[in-house]
Amino acid sequence: MNDFPARAVVDLGAVRRNIRSLAAHAPTAQVMAVVKADAYGHGLVPSALAAVQGGATWLGTAQVGEALHLRRAGVTGVRVLAWLYAPGAPLREAVEADVDLSVAAPWALDEVAAGARAAGRTARVHLKVDTGLSRNGLVPGQLSGVLAAARALEAEGVVDVVGVWSHLAFADDPGHPTVRAQAAAFAQAVAAVERAGVCLEVRHLANAAATLTAPALHWDLVRPGISVYGLSPVPQVAGPESFGLVPAMTFEAELATVKPVPAGSGVSYGHQYVVPHDTVLGVVPVGYADGVPRHASGTQDRPGGPLQVGGRRLGVAGRVCMDQVVVDLGPGAREVPGDRVVLFGPGTHGEPTAQDWADAAGTISYEIVTRVGGRVPRSYVDGERDGERDGEPPATATTHAHTTGAGA
The missing domain is CATH 3.20.20.10 (Alanine racemase)
Structure with missing residues (x-):
């Protein structure tokens, strides 16, 4: 558990x-x-x-x-x-x-x-x-x-x-x-x-x-x-794949709340995003305390930091909170609590990358990966040994490690 x-x-x-x-x-x-x-x-x-x-x-x-x-x-x-x-x-x-x-x-x-x-x-x-x-x-x-x-x-x-x-x-x-x-x-x-x-x-x-x-x-x-760690230090020159690099970290979460809301509902603090039509919202239980940049909040005119939900690329809706963000899943969305949400990963399965989040927040990929908070467990896999099966990432190790001590 x-x-x-x-x-x-x-x-x-x-x-x-x-x-x-x-x-x-x-x-x-x-x-x-x-x-x-x-x-x-x-x-x-x-x-x-x-x-x-x-x-x-x-x-x-x-x-x-x-x-x-x-x-x-x-x-x-x-x-x-x-x-x-x-x-x-x-x-x-x-x-x-x-x-x-x-x-x-x-x-x-x-x-x-x-x-x-x-x-x-x-x-x-x-x-x-x-x-x-x-x-x-x-x-x-x-x-x-x-x-x-x-x-x-x-x-x-x-x-x-x-x-x-x-x-x-x-x-x-x-x-x-x-x-x-x-x-x-x-x-x-x-x-x-x-x-x-x-x-x-x-x-x-x-x-x-x-x-x-x-x-x-x-x-x-x-x-x-x-x-x-597989990220390009010169993204304006070339991405990681051009240098033979593979991003090593995938930051993922599980949907918490999924609920319908009517058109005109304001979302998150300050209501800087208002849903334009009846829709379904999902709550992703990570926020700026976990390293999600507040500068990547979404507005009515600009989608926030990218998320992959059910294979779809969506964006943060409204302001990033300390412990959670909201995503507009769209009318008729079929997601349920517990479904996987990928904030960033290697990008090989269509998911956003750390560079995508850096672009959304006006920063660099270094900051995106280093700011992932200490309460977020680090899980370790070995893609070289486990391989990739049926186009899916290697299975997550069963042990989860919070990094503590001098290196934290």
């Missing part, structure tokens, strides 16, 4: 296939599967394990806690990099857990060194350089001082500088001049580090978009994120 009338069904076989496709796009580089933010809403540990099975040799997390969660869950035999933390982060525990750490500011090197000394082992460090994103990273005036300090710590056996990396501001616009400018700035930073005598293990710049569209930026390691 399900205690919640919706679920996010994640195909781990799709994750494995996507890693293989990404590796084929970057044959000269290793692949780091970025699993931050609960693996973009897909479930941290199951997704990480599937990515490793698919051939990823690195995992990337934003938060140190996410990296520690992976290690505590038994994810070993693969390098893990954590790159975003504030003073006081559990860096000793990270070093003890064999987690690589990014250094993006002078103070961070000091704290990593303190954590390494407390752990009694050498910390593996990646120097993050700001090549033009103006977000996290060492600006050119800081690099030489941090590099000198790091070299001194290397001589003591406290740290080992194994990587240099940066992040692109316009990778999703492959022809943008800042891409070339950042690539040149990164090459200069790498050269400066190597001139200082550092023997680098990895140099990495390419995110998902650059992995797929900019082979010259692959260096030693690529860091795909959203594409691991």
Whole structure:
């Protein structure tokens, strides 16, 4: 029995296939599967394990806690990099857990060194350089001082500088001049580090978009994120199928209330949708608390976020509420409570996609999948092993997992 009338069904076989496709796009580089933010809403540990099975040799997390969660869950035999933390982060525990750490500011090197000394082992460090994103990273005036300090710590056996990396501001616009400018700035930073005598293990710049569209930026390691889960980071260039990617998540629910209403009935808060004729309404028991974007509410003139009900593509009618949305099923609708509603999925069976919802809400597909709420159970299937029978998706696993802990 399900205690919640919706679920996010994640195909781990799709994750494995996507890693293989990404590796084929970057044959000269290793692949780091970025699993931050609960693996973009897909479930941290199951997704990480599937990515490793698919051939990823690195995992990337934003938060140190996410990296520690992976290690505590038994994810070993693969390098893990954590790159975003504030003073006081559990860096000793990270070093003890064999987690690589990014250094993006002078103070961070000091704290990593303190954590390494407390752990009694050498910390593996990646120097993050700001090549033009103006977000996290060492600006050119800081690099030489941090590099000198790091070299001194290397001589003591406290740290080992194994990587240099940066992040692109316009990778999703492959022809943008800042891409070339950042690539040149990164090459200069790498050269400066190597001139200082550092023997680098990895140099990495390419995110998902650059992995797929900019082979010259692959260096030693690529860091795909959203594409691991089968979504295109450059939808204006091409959809996932063009890159050999398969969306891994299907967000589905069950109809709750189904009822007839007369013409002129206002629907949901504010009555921004009024039914034009006698019709049947259905209530889908998920809302913005579950990640359904309120910006995808439907109005009289514009249908809301897309839904598939009984093989039909419909839209949210009226305002998205905290726990529910309403769909106008039309006159004479035959749906009954308990019938399946697909908010988004791979699109292979005519269902809406996460990109469709992004378009409806004026956002990006990243936000759509990462915002699926914590009370929505994650269920796992394996399309590669189960296969697809009679044109239907593989059966949902009988166990449902709420993702908890650091990765949630």
